[in-house]
Amino acid sequence: MNRLFDLVIIGAGVIGSAIARELSRYRLKIGVLERGPDLLGGTSARNSGVLHAGFNNEPGSKMARFCVEGNRAFDRIAAELDVPYKRTGKLIVGFTADDYDRLLALKARGEQNGAPGFEMVGRERIRELAPAVEGEFALYSGSTGILSPFQYTLGLAENAAKNGAEFFFSHPVTEITRTKDSWLLAAGGEQFETRWVVNAAGLFADRISDMLGIPGYEIYPCRGEYFLLDPRLGPMLPLPAYPVPNYKTGGLGIHLTPTVDGNIMVGPSNEYIDGREDYAVTQKVMDLLIADGSRIFPHLKREFFIRNFSGIRPKLSGKKTGGYHDFVIERRDDLAPRAVNLVGIESPGLTAALPIAHEVIRLIREIEPLEQNPFFDPIRRRIPSFRDKTPEQQAELIRQNPDYGEIICRCETITKAEVLAALRSPLPARTLTGVKYRCRAMMGRCQGGYCQTRLADLLMAETGLSREELLYSREGSWLFTGEVHPQ
Template identity: 60%
Template structure:
């Protein structure tokens, strides 16, 4: 019998990849089955990139506990995995007395959750902290941070891979059966056999759950749309700025967030939809983003808009109920050797590592986990040429002439960086796979200059025909034949 594992993890987003990395600290044979062509194409890569503090979550909930733990422990994880992030702080701004009362309640809730440093501040202090943000008062959270969600997810997966975890991308699970105490997990490509299954399938966790005999959870997809603003705007916004949230709606309101690379996000909106893969953006919502965003950051100009996108939250509560359901993370007693995760929405990104540790503890209740003496917690990311001092740049070019050729002009990404990304540990060879690992094509021209050059490099390095080059997902073929480059 081939493909026999101790543990099969279904879902390779940030939580599934974090679980894989945490489990690779032990002598176990593990694989991750991911239906997409990369590990950050759905919820894990389609968000604001905020490391939350934990004051918005219900006291006593897993959301609150893991969000606070994830925030407090992130410096260490970022160092181990070479993840760029910055503790910027965050403002939740208000205008009315009703807003102020809500902020006072949120601050109290944050105190119960052990979030440190929260303050209610006035207009003068707002302008001192964020000169271009408007509001009569605000809740200031000094521990909130920003990060690159693509790099975070990729780093977790790559480090898990380097520690012995097998990743099978483009392997959507279509059926699960159990025979002689072994689960047979059938995908569109193969069958994988395992003693344990961990369901970390995100938006499809209810679908996988039903294959396992878990009927009680339903995921309600909730779409949020965003605008991305040019880096020219980054100098005006040094920390995330949020409105007072309407928690009944199940979101934190349309806010503005600087990215770790200097862009600014406006969004997300909050709309329940029928499909789990409808990543549309709409003019109606785009207009709403501009209107609401201008209320707290009245410096938005249309010439700054470079792209829009959307993400989908896997909510456990429907539109009629609203609000939030807590994370479901359970060791099933009615179904043997199953750990089921469902409803891992925001703050799932912040909570990923504590969730992974919790899953390992659950597994440890049933299994004798033996340490892996070869575990290496460090991962070296792709060298960012543009951020290096001039003497290091000269040395890099002397050692590898590909550092002397710029492929992406907007972001100053070199050929050496593109080649390193193409030859990544997970074997991802899509155009967006290179984009998410290097920031190429994320600048003002959005790939107008470099995209075809990157496609040509993928073709050469991976020995592909033009027709085989994919943009992001299956059937996203970029070419139907030869083109001029």
């Protein structure tokens, strides 16, 4: 029997989740098909977590317009979804006369795009804003901020689910066919029938586009590697600091970005690769990150490195093809009626997610009217953080629920109550990284050395999964093949 929907979204990253959330404002039966076993298995969890201002994008492009719109509206959406973020500002630092000219051009581009708050500053002002950052001068972008990409994606998805959207995990789409009046999708061993399809498949969007009957796109995966630094270094960098971008090399240079949780990220690098899920990290790039990052932040020491990781951008322009490619957000009625096709949604996709969702809705409403959902509730609240409470508040939480008195993750002071909340949330965690992104367990100095086995026990107890079925993150990332030690 087919599962019947008005609209099916393929992909539950930040873009697919934003579309699901905004469409749940209307009377629609919405399904979301995600190939991974949980949220945040790919690009949406592996990025710099920056709320961009909009000066790096071509004037007149969708990237530029939606970035500026997303930045401007983020205060409201962060309040509605309880997303941690700060408007820190950002420094793009330079050293040479050529750097200065390029910064002036960057400032002019940002102003042309409608982004506010730009200022050229000298060495003294750099030291006031970020005493540990080196540079002769800089472009200061006042509207730039930092946010939790994990909580933003989770907030959008959980709010969509709260308002009626149905999520199906471990459901990669393997076939799409068009009938006279609907689409038929094969995914995860099930059949889905829907009037509308939205392709928000990220790194696999070109393949879904082909399945829809819209050929001609090719995703070029571009890997960026990062270092994550110990929070002890966090106070030294209160705002993101970037070098002057070099568009000829296709990258924006090695960034130094504080996180909302007090760490510093160094990266990303910029390397085209063959595999769409090749999240390897390499010694060559680690050395590059240290050398490049030290130029503007001369405090990078290996003793502060607690993790390295990588993310992959779904680019529509490759190393050999070159050039620039805007977001593709289209409706091609001649080839794929009642389908909205999104391809090449890379940076600044996180910032632009909500305006992108509104553009999808605009394209749908050109074909059919949408009736408001009178029961739509825009509010979502994340799991309360025990470590952020006062001692008196912590004591009261423990009195109400003794599970707050058991620390599971020592580095981040994450309690059993918070882990169980992650496992019982509206879209419950079903992998270890799913728990990690919902409540920050395993994100501290030891990176799970103490708490990972305890989390595995709780995950198995809550879900009924066997140890052989337990996944770290993506499909195939098994942790155990049997008993670790004799009973």
